[in-house]
Amino acid sequence: MALDWGIVAEMALVLMAxxxxxxxxxFFKIAEALVIGWFMSMSLVVGLDILKGRVYVPLVVEGKxxxxxxxxxILGLFYLARLHKDTRWLARWPIxxxxxxxxxxxxxxxxxxxxxxxxxxxxxxAGGMTAFNNIVILVFTVTGLSxxxxxxxHKGALGAVSSFGLYALMITFGWVAxxxxxSLISMSVGHMRTLMQVPGIYxxxxxxxxxxxxxxxxxxxxxxxx
Amino acid sequence: xxxxxxxxxxxxxxxxxxxxxxxxxxARRGIKTPKVRxxxxxxxxxxxxxxxxxxHKPIHISTGIGGLHDEWAPMTIAAMAIFRxxxxxxxxxxxxxxxxxxxAHMIPAMxxxxxxxxxxxxxxxxxxxxxVEFVGDGQQRAYxxxxxxxxxxxxPAANIMLGAGFYETYIVLxxxxxxxxxxxxxxxxxxxxxxxxxxSDYPVIGQELYAAAAAITENPPDLGSLAGQDYGxxxxxxxxxxxxxxxxxxxxxxSQLLAW
Amino acid sequence: MSWLRRREVCIALYVIxxxxxxxxxxxxxxxxxQSEVILWAxxxxxxxxxxxxxxxxxxHITIIARKSKRWPYSIIxxxxxxxxxxxxxxxxxxxxxxxxxxxxxxQMALLAYVGFYSYTVFFRASGTxxxxxxxxxxxxxxxxxxxxxxxxxxxxxxxxxGVWVKDVPNTGGMNALLIGVALGTLTLFLRTILGYEESxxxx
Amino acid sequence: xxxxxxxxxxxxxxxxIFVLYFILIAYPMLSPMGLPIPIGEPTIESxxxxxxxxxxxxIVIVSDEGFPSWAELGPGEIAVYRxxxxxxxxxxxxxxxxxxxxxxxxxxxxxxxxxxxxxxxxYGKHWVQLGYIPGYEAVLSAMMxxxxxxxxxxxxxxxxxxxxxxxxxNSIDDYDYLYACTFTxxxxxxxxxxxxxxxxxxxxxxxxxxxxxxxxxxxxxxxxMTSYLNSVTAGSGYEKLIGRPGMGAALMDAQSTAHLLGIxxxxxxxxxxxxxxxxxxxxxxx
Numbered sequence: 001m002a003l004d005w006g007i008v009a010e011m012a013l014v015l016m017a018x019x020x021x022x023x024x025x026x027f028f029k030i031a032e033a034l035v036i037g038w039f040m041s042m043s044l045v046v047g048l049d050i051l052k053g054r055v056y057v058p059l060v061v062e063g064k065x066x067x068x069x070x071x072x073x074i075l076g077l078f079y080l081a082r083l084h085k086d087t088r089w090l091a092r093w094p095i096x097x098x099x100x101x102x103x104x105x106x107x108x109x110x111x112x113x114x115x116x117x118x119x120x121x122x123x124x125x126a127g128g129m130t131a132f133n134n135i136v137i138l139v140f141t142v143t144g145l146s147x148x149x150x151x152x153x154h155k156g157a158l159g160a161v162s163s164f165g166l167y168a169l170m171i172t173f174g175w176v177a178x179x180x181x182x183s184l185i186s187m188s189v190g191h192m193r194t195l196m197q198v199p200g201i202y203x204x205x206x207x208x209x210x211x212x213x214x215x216x217x218x219x220x221x222x223x224x225x226x
Numbered sequence: 227x228x229x230x231x232x233x234x235x236x237x238x239x240x241x242x243x244x245x246x247x248x249x250x251x252x253a254r255r256g257i258k259t260p261k262v263r264x265x266x267x268x269x270x271x272x273x274x275x276x277x278x279x280x281x282h283k284p285i286h287i288s289t290g291i292g293g294l295h296d297e298w299a300p301m302t303i304a305a306m307a308i309f310r311x312x313x314x315x316x317x318x319x320x321x322x323x324x325x326x327x328x329x330a331h332m333i334p335a336m337x338x339x340x341x342x343x344x345x346x347x348x349x350x351x352x353x354x355x356x357x358v359e360f361v362g363d364g365q366q367r368a369y370x371x372x373x374x375x376x377x378x379x380x381x382p383a384a385n386i387m388l389g390a391g392f393y394e395t396y397i398v399l400x401x402x403x404x405x406x407x408x409x410x411x412x413x414x415x416x417x418x419x420x421x422x423x424x425x426s427d428y429p430v431i432g433q434e435l436y437a438a439a440a441a442i443t444e445n446p447p448d449l450g451s452l453a454g455q456d457y458g459x460x461x462x463x464x465x466x467x468x469x470x471x472x473x474x475x476x477x478x479x480x481s482q483l484l485a486w
Numbered sequence: 487m488s489w490l491r492r493r494e495v496c497i498a499l500y501v502i503x504x505x506x507x508x509x510x511x512x513x514x515x516x517x518x519x520q521s522e523v524i525l526w527a528x529x530x531x532x533x534x535x536x537x538x539x540x541x542x543x544x545x546h547i548t549i550i551a552r553k554s555k556r557w558p559y560s561i562i563x564x565x566x567x568x569x570x571x572x573x574x575x576x577x578x579x580x581x582x583x584x585x586x587x588x589x590x591x592x593q594m595a596l597l598a599y600v601g602f603y604s605y606t607v608f609f610r611a612s613g614t615x616x617x618x619x620x621x622x623x624x625x626x627x628x629x630x631x632x633x634x635x636x637x638x639x640x641x642x643x644x645x646x647x648g649v650w651v652k653d654v655p656n657t658g659g660m661n662a663l664l665i666g667v668a669l670g671t672l673t674l675f676l677r678t679i680l681g682y683e684e685s686x687x688x689x
Numbered sequence: 690x691x692x693x694x695x696x697x698x699x700x701x702x703x704x705x706i707f708v709l710y711f712i713l714i715a716y717p718m719l720s721p722m723g724l725p726i727p728i729g730e731p732t733i734e735s736x737x738x739x740x741x742x743x744x745x746x747x748i749v750i751v752s753d754e755g756f757p758s759w760a761e762l763g764p765g766e767i768a769v770y771r772x773x774x775x776x777x778x779x780x781x782x783x784x785x786x787x788x789x790x791x792x793x794x795x796x797x798x799x800x801x802x803x804x805x806x807x808x809x810x811x812y813g814k815h816w817v818q819l820g821y822i823p824g825y826e827a828v829l830s831a832m833m834x835x836x837x838x839x840x841x842x843x844x845x846x847x848x849x850x851x852x853x854x855x856x857x858x859n860s861i862d863d864y865d866y867l868y869a870c871t872f873t874x875x876x877x878x879x880x881x882x883x884x885x886x887x888x889x890x891x892x893x894x895x896x897x898x899x900x901x902x903x904x905x906x907x908x909x910x911x912x913x914m915t916s917y918l919n920s921v922t923a924g925s926g927y928e929k930l931i932g933r934p935g936m937g938a939a940l941m942d943a944q945s946t947a948h949l950l951g952i953x954x955x956x957x958x959x960x961x962x963x964x965x966x967x968x969x970x971x972x973x974x975x
Contacts, residue, residue, distance in 0.1 A: 009588060014594065017595035021602070021707050023378070023700075024378040032374075033563040036362060037562070038566055038570055039362035039589070040361075040365075043362045050532045054525070072526045075526075076530050079331070079534050095294060095334065095686060096686070097502075097503060098526075098531060099294040100500035101295075102296055103675055104506075106671060107300075108508055109297070112235050114664045114667065115242075115462060120480065136654050137654055137657050138466060140658020148459060149263075151456050153261075166618060169662060170622045171659055172655070174625025175628065176629075176660075176903070177419070177421055178420070179902075182629070182899070184396070185951070186944050187760055189714055189760070189947055192714055228513055239672075250680065294686055300670075300674050327538070330536075335686055336688070338688025339685060359541075360545070396600050400606045406699055424607050424611030436667075436673060436674050452673070462665050593756070605710060608951050608954045609958050612955050612959040613959060635725075635726065635944055
């Protein structure tokens with residue numbers, strides 16, 4: 001069977017990237033340089049494609065010179081004005097416009113999604129466990145919020161409430177971290193699947209062996225120093 | 227004129243902004259500047275930079291993958307406000323900073339910010355353009371590789387990550403923890419709160435990032451805005467109790483308001 | 487023309503799109519203008535990539551010219567960048583091979599680090615007597631047990647307990663955090679509009 | 690140097706955890722342990738909803754997963770594809786495939802199709818691939834009213850008005866099952882589809898990362914999202930339901946061990962600290 005050099009190269013790259021687990025080394029530095037270089041060219045290719053579609057085609061090919069696109073193009077080219085000392089400040093204009101759009105997009109969603117929908121509490125009328133749960137949600141929300149009061153010293157009643165609130169927040173953080181981290185681990189497990197089947201498993205085995213040898217070697221060295 | 231179902235939203239929006247504006251205005255005119263509760267992370271910043279100076283090691287700063295062009299812009303702006311101060315301290319103590327730039331449009335902003343900070347701190351000559359290094363626009367994996375490599379190579383004294391973080395939060399804070407950096411971290415993004423609390427020496431929880439961005443300037447209007455924000459919290463708390471009571475007695479006022 | 491340098495111009499450039507988007511949000515009258523400015527923002531972000539490429543090349547060319555630390559890696563980086571970029575136009579299969587095979591396996595390897603460092607999170611969080619962090623750990627453990635596929639083999643109570651924690655205390659804390667962040671966003675927004683916050687302009 | 694001293698060094702602690710992680714993941718993947726796979730309520734619900742699509746019904750599949758999330762979402766996605774094409778074979782249903790978020794989805798659609806038995810089925814008659822239509826929310830919103838309007842051509846360049854299958858398929862009135870697979874915010878789909886789909890009683894099923902499930906719960910409880918698939922957990926369950934165990938099952942075992950390692954790490958680190966604290970109270974206090 002002919003050896004697929006593509007797979008060999010892929011697996012070698014994986015090992016190089018993982019070699020950091022042992023320590024910073026020659027191979028990882030190469031992998032780092034390659035990753036940045038390749039991603040950079042990918043960014044540039046994708047970016048040029050977008051600019052071609054949004055700027056070059058309407059302005060040059062279709063010849064629509066007098067259009068809002070021209071303003072964007074000029075503003076966009078202001079970034080390059082940074083390369084000269086006297087025009088450096090021009091780059092602030094596109095940034096301001098962009099930040100304005102982005103902030104407005106963020107703010108317009110905030111009031112409904114993060115305030116009105118969340119302050120809508122449920123009824124206590126049902127009694128029993130449902131009512132208890134709804135009261136607990138209300139108490140946790142109010143106390144949790146009180147932790148974010150900044151212009152009053154957290155002493156006395158506010159101090160007590162806000163310290164309870166911090167515990168309420170911690171429960172949420174722990175829960176979210178526990179479930180979310182695990183979802184990340186499942187993701188990484190899924191990616192490692194190819195490395196756990198033939199031929200990837202050979203690469204992983206080599207990786208683990210190198211790691212173990214590295215650890216033992218380090219220990220030996222540490223011993224001689226001690 | 228106003229869309230159906232948006233009238234109450236608009237009113238609430240204007241009330242909250244109005245309150246914040248009122249408090250800013252009061253502080254600006256010197257009527258009352260509120261006292262802001264001490265935030266551990268803010269207090270520690272100067273000390274963190276000072277320690278880096280003692281160890282003659284650099285500081286790594288990160289704003290995460292969020293940029294100024296997407297809905298995470300407010301978080302990035304808040305983070306930049308704090309980094310402006312960090313750069314000032316760095317200039318004061320003579321500590322080099324390192325920032326990997328994952329969004330191309332952040333290059334000019336961060337370069338200017340760091341340079342202005344060093345100038346203000348008294349060491350303008352320390353700034354050099356290598357401090358801001360670009361690694362690919364929105365290319366999270368390239369960023370992860372660059373930061374992991376940098377932290378395990380240079381072992382910076384401190385690792386400060388503020389702003390909108392995604393997966394790279396684990397990488398930045400995780401490799402910082404393995405390398406034994408002093409860590410200050412904070413993001414308002416829900417998923418990463420636990421990680422931030424677990425891995426950093428001085429965590430900044432949720433909204434504290436915005437508050438810190440305002441408090442760090444020590445400008446009366448900025449401090450005033452925090453008082454306005456606190457009234458916002460009071461309004462929200464009252465609304466919660468009211469909606470709970472309304473739902474309990476079976477009134478439909480709230481849903482009518484929302485549909486208005 | 488010195489007035490063009492003033493920060494008021496920048497703040498005006500910030501405020502105009504804000505007004506368009508917010509007015510459209512509440513009245514629905516400026517839909518076309520809104521989609522136009524949103525497109526502008528994304529086009530402007532793309533333009534910045536050109537600056538980014540120049541920044542990166544300058545940085546590494548300086549390193550190579552000065553023969554400073556790690557200069558051979560800068561050569562590798564630039565070679566990888568340029569060769570792939572040229573491949574895209576000259577030899578498309580080459581570009582596809584680099585991006586879909588080599589780069590994707592490197593991505594996979596780097597994403598595995600997210601898994602590794604997740605354990606670092608667990609490990610570093612533990613070993614504390616800070617009561618807040620202990621609550622965090624207990625809640626984290628509950629989350630782990632709840633998501634464990636074989637949880638019912640250990641104790642059948644994990645499911646109901648997990649559902650309760652997820653639906654009740656977790657919802658409370660989440661609400662508090664999100665409302666707080668919303669108020670913070672509004673405050674920062676107002677401060678930016680009024681010109682008190684200008685860190686995005688670079689100090 | 691004793692083991693204790695060795696372990697006290699920071700880098701060794703992390704290396705140990707990494708090695709353990711490797712071994713614990715590799716072991717179940719090489720020799721599956723066959724741990725029981727729980728099938729969640731929503732998974733069964735999703736399965737039954739698809740099973741209940743009437744004869745000749747139209748199934749819309751929006752593949753918005755990206756390469757990074759493929760490992761998690763892939764098993765469920767392939768299972769759903771298999772099930773949907775089974776419906777085509779048995780009940781003469783029709784399938785519309787499209788991607789709205791990133792171009793990755795289009796490539797992964799092909800990957801899914803390569804896992805499905807397509808013999809005897811005809812492109813353009815039984816299913817149609819509209820490919821990647823840029824625009825995300827705008828596309829999702831527009832496909833409710835005018836599918837052919839936003840997709841004038843299919844993935845292969847054929848004008849959609851010439852495709853026989855799409856003759857009577859153009860808006861929400863013609864769909865019977867809306868399925869989306871996403872690795873970002875799920876609320877976008879609910880926002881654009883929820884109201885109109887609810888009015889016609891068309892189910893919306895979303896296959897999402899387990900990290901975003903908490904955010905989806907309010908919609909699920911309110912009924913605007915009919916059901917959901919929780920990434921690989923649901924994927925392996927779904928495989929079991931359609932009777933074709935695949936890569937999901939092997940992943941589940943590895944996930945179990947990964948979770949157990951997480952639990953063990955926390956208990957070990959905290960336990961060791963507590964023991965130290967109790968045995969030498971003075972030293973720690975100082």
